[in-house]
Structures are given as C-alpha cells and as structure tokens.
Amino acid sequence: MLRIHFGIEDLNRVRVAARPDPLWELVHALHLLQNRQAALVFDPWRREVRQAIVRENLTSTVAALSRLCPWAAYFPDFLTPGRGTTELRSGIDQVLSTPRHRLAAELGQVFTADRPVPAVARLLAEGDVPTLLRLGEALRRFHDVAVAPYLGEIRTAVAADRPARAEAALEGGADGLLASYQPELTWREDGRLLEAEYPVDRELVLAGRSLTLIPSFFCVRRPVALADPELPPVLVHPLTPQPGWLVRSRTAGDGATAGLPVAQLIGHTRAAVLDALERPLTTTELGAALRLSLSTASRHATVLREAGLVHSRRRGSAVVHHRTPLGDALLDGDSTGFPRPLPAARATRPAEGARTTP
Structure with missing residues (x-):
C-alpha cells in the first residue's frame, strides 16, 4: 500500500x-512491452510497436532499455525526472544530468546480487559521458516508435x-x-x-x-x-483508455497526428508542424524535424502564423517559430482557449501584424 x-x-x-509527461509515458510503454497487462486495450498497440521496433532495427536497444528499466516493484527514478515536463528533449537532458552518485545508487538497486550487471549499466553508474549520450539516443528512438505516433x-x-x-x-x-x-x-x-x-x-x-x-x-x-x-x-x-482506441485513432489518419482532431481541420502536415512547435524552432530546425524542405516549412509556418496559431520572431539571420496559447488550445481540443468569434458584420481579415501561433 x-x-x-x-x-x-x-x-x-x-x-x-x-499535459502528458513524455518520459513517464516512455517508461510505462516500455513496461507494457514487458508484460501482458490490459491485453484487450493494449495488445493491438503492442503488435504495432513490436513491428516498428524490428523495422527500425531497435530490438537490441529496447532489450537494453528493458534491462535498465524492468517491469518490477523498483525501477530507477532518474529515468522519470519530470513533474509534467512537456518536452522530450528537456526531459532527456535532465536524465543525462543526473548526478553520478544517484546513477550508481539507483542502478545498484536494479542490479542486485542475483542479477548480473551488464557493462552498459556499469558505465552509466560511473557517469561515462559517451554511454549517457547513447542512453539519451536510445530513449529518443524508443519514444519515436512507441509514444510519438500515438500522441494524438x-x-x-x-x-x-x-x-x-x-x-x-x-x-x-x-x-x-x-x-x-x-x-x-x-x-x-x-x-x-x-x-x-x-x-x-x-x-x-x-x-x-x-x-x-x-x-x-x-x-x-x-x-x-x-x-x-x-x-x-x-x-x-x-487514464484507462477504452478497448479499440488504436483502431479509432487510425480512422482519423496516419502518423503522429492521427488522433488529433486538429489534423482534420488544418491537414496532417500543418498539424505536425503545430505539434513540433511546442518549443521554439527556427525554420531550418522545423524542416529538419519533419523532413520538410526549407521553403515548405516556411510556407506552413506562415499559414499557421496568419491563422494566429504560431508566433514568429527574427533572431539574427534566422526566424524562430513557437506555438501560441491559441495553438495550444487548438491542439488540445480546448475551446476555452479560443477568442470569441466576431459578429458576422465584423468578421473581416485579421489585422496585418496580428499575433499568430505555430
């Protein structure tokens, strides 16, 4: 108790x-692949994710993560540092910044006398920087296949x-x-x-x-x-999702924005752009994150900015985009974040220079 x-x-x-915390979701997803709990709800997801793991050559990576973070009464606290952290990158940065004494102590509770300590765990416990960076990359890649496609x-x-x-x-x-x-x-x-x-x-x-x-x-x-x-x-x-959630999400479209109602409104690519702009990104970074050309990323950001969903500002020679509160509300399906509509007679184009959201 x-x-x-x-x-x-x-x-x-x-x-x-x-909002959901990406590392807590990641760890719980990792545990679901190690057990058969809630089979009716999560077995379709398990099958899909296991196929993605094989397709992306992540079998050994996920096995190593499962040894570090077993489905057991104890798993290391340092893998879930957030209190509602919304960005995967900042969460992974916190993981990699864990003090060495905590790494050693927590991994020591995972690998007790009856469990042999793998080499990677010994290196992590010593705070070995290359091994920590490999851990960060492993977490990111697992998130890409097990969590990101279901963010909607x-x-x-x-x-x-x-x-x-x-x-x-x-x-x-x-x-x-x-x-x-x-x-x-x-x-x-x-x-x-x-x-x-x-x-x-x-x-x-x-x-x-x-x-x-x-x-x-x-x-x-x-x-x-x-x-x-x-x-x-x-x-x-x-949160206890209902059986059939994966099938229902697939009826809305493909990809990471499949379950987002906003994708039906503004299109899947722009919904993905809006989703990516949870943190500030330059046009170049946005294009790289979504594998879009520079001109395509710029065009989508401009449309979203003109809709009030993205705010853009110049920083040196680059333009930095970030989602506005209105964009947050649209992405979360929260109508309370939207301004009241103008009366019909005044519903004209937004004023030039009006604030927009990614």
Missing part, C-alpha cells in the same frame, strides 16, 4: 499536470480528464480533487491521507512539498510514485 500524508498546508500545494490519442485522453478534475476542485477544493481519483486512489479527508494499492508498502510524507498529479495514458491499473522520498513528490495515475 502507498500512503501519502498531507499536512494542513500541503493540500493547497497539490497541482495537476496539464494521449493528448486527447489527458484533455478529456482535465475538466473532470477542474470541476471536482471547483466544487470541493483540494479534498474534492483528491476524492475524484477513486477507485485508483482513496482519499481519507479526516486523516489527510491518500492511499493507493502498491506492490510494496510505502509512506510518503509531503512535509510542505507540492504533490504533482500526472495523468498517464500507458500507466495501467494503479498509480506510480518515485521510489526516493527525498525527490519532489509526484503521483502518476492511469
């Missing part, structure tokens, strides 16, 4: 991550979960929010205690620290917390 103890002020510090469904599920949490918080405050996570979590208001089924007995005392609740598409059955009680507290909870 996992028990999270709240002080009086801790309830005011609870936060809910607005993942984001849709997170966006659907968020209003229910907001309504619970508005009606019942922090107590109402925590109570809304039943049956995965049990909130005992009288004792300020949050409980969850867990493979080991854990007591987590917040002691004035903020607890971040992170929704996860690939998390199954029960919530997950970091093993080290000294790290910033997070609790990752399952």
